[in-house]
Amino acid sequence: MIRDKSAKTPAKDAPKKQAANKAAPDKAAKAPVAKTSAAKTPAANAAKVAAAGKKGIIAVAPPSFRRERALIKRGVWPVAGCDEAGRGPLAGPVVAAAVILDPDRIPRGIDDSKRLTAEEREKLFDKICATAQVSVAVASRGRIDRDNILRASLWALKRAVVALPEAPRHVFVDGRDRLDTACDCEAVIGGDGIVLSIAAASIVAKVTRDRLMCALAQDCPGYGFEQHKGYAVPEHLDALDRLGPSIHHRSFFAPVAAARAKHMPWTVEPVQDLFSVTEVEVHVEASVEIDASVNL
Missing domain, CATH: 3.30.420.10 (Ribonuclease H-like superfamily/Ribonuclease H)
Structure with missing residues (x-):
């Protein structure tokens, strides 16, 4: 019976291949570490933030016809x-x-x-x-x-x-x-x-x-209308508190009404409190007698 010795005898290149196979996992294991360490660098972080920022931009479509x-x-x-x-x-x-x-x-x-x-x-x-x-x-x-x-x-x-x-x-x-x-x-x-x-x-x-x-x-310098166009920015509120309202201010807007009450209190009408209770004293003379027989 003739046996095939080639099936048992290792090939000449087998040790090299085994060594290469053993080395490959080591390189593969080291590769992710290298990537992870690279991801921790400031440049990589900045690139990731920039990429995320671009993805997070919400484009606003202009009005159309x-x-x-x-x-x-x-x-x-x-x-x-x-x-x-x-x-x-x-x-x-x-x-x-x-x-x-x-x-x-x-x-x-x-x-x-x-x-x-x-x-x-x-x-x-x-x-x-x-x-x-x-x-x-x-x-x-x-x-x-x-x-x-x-x-x-x-x-x-x-x-x-x-x-x-x-x-x-x-x-x-x-x-x-x-x-x-x-x-x-x-x-x-x-x-x-x-x-x-x-x-x-x-x-x-x-x-x-x-x-x-x-x-x-x-026409009304000092209020800064040319800058804030009348909006309630801090500069305008400060001028309103300092100078009082002008003829161009809207009377019933709260900051204007407060400034008018400060600078021109005589123009503010007192508001009657409908829920207040007023005590009224009534004095009756005990000596007064009422004749019921009198035709009223």
Whole structure:
């Protein structure tokens, strides 16, 4: 019987292969350690943070002309967008604007006015006024005091729509309140960041009001209207406490009312406390007799 000796005899290269196989796990085991140590270096950490930061960025889409084009396809035109500026400040008017964009000449870069710098707003203001139909309405400080800020804003928005050179057939308005207009009106919450026509109106309203506040700063120096545009920033509150309210301040806003009570207390009417209890002393003369037989 002939046996195959080659099955039992190891090959000449076997020791080398076994040695290589034994060395391979050692290298594999050392490899993760090298990676882990590299991950602990500041450069690696900075790269990871940068990568995570890029992944965590939330892209905000600019407003689009999609809703306006949908109405145009249905045969509805003109379509206007309107917005206001100046609800929150302690001084100055509320300014509303209405805009009908030309679909063939829409300026590039239109966005929510709050996302733009002052220089960008000024440039876009000129482009919008040169290519679109634009109107502006102003609700004065007196109207705000008389009607309250919400009613004054809605009044100005409606006046801006009515003042457009061409009567729109559909109006988009920023916010939750629809306007009492002759045409269809659609309220869009956050509309200045969604609807392009509203965004254009927000730019026109913001730039117009900023210019008005700079003019009021010359009329009433010391308040810094040209800087904060009437908003309740610390500098404005400090000037209000130091100088008292001007004729351009909104009377019923809390900081203004407090400053008036400090500087002009005689203009503040005392408020009667309806829940207070007043004791009234009644004195009855014991010597007085009442004759019941007398016809009263």
